[in-house]
Amino acid sequence: MIQGNNTKSHSVPVKRYCQTMTLKNDSELISKYKKAHSPEHFWKEIGQGIRSVGILEMEIYLSGNQLFMIVETPLDFDWDSAMAKLATLPRQQEWEAFVAAFQQCKATDTSNDKWKMMERIFHIYD
Secondary structure: OOOOOOOOOOOOOEEEEEEEEEEOOOHHHHHHHHHHOOOOOOOHHHHHHHHHOOOOEEEEEEEOOEEEEEEEEEOOOOHHHHHHHHOOOOOHHHHHHHHHOOEOOOOOOOHHHHOEEOOOOOOOOO
């Protein structure tokens, strides 16, 4: 039976950013990437940095070696400014270098280089 995922409610209206990235097509590396994002192994400084730039929620989904990320932010959130600030926070560059080993990217790519923003082409909201 397929189960859906619960979503978090926020006290403010939010907007959503959706991005995609490809991992190296290696089951051992994918397992290690998943482990690095588990609650027990995820670097607390990275989560703190994500919150400190104004991101309310971030989810990453995996299908094969394709990642899909959903980021929820307040309506007044400025993506470019927040990502520029995030890149300067403690351990962020170290984290980017660490996860680059799992990703189909150049070692020098920034998070913005690796994650490709997706275009919403359909919705059924009122």
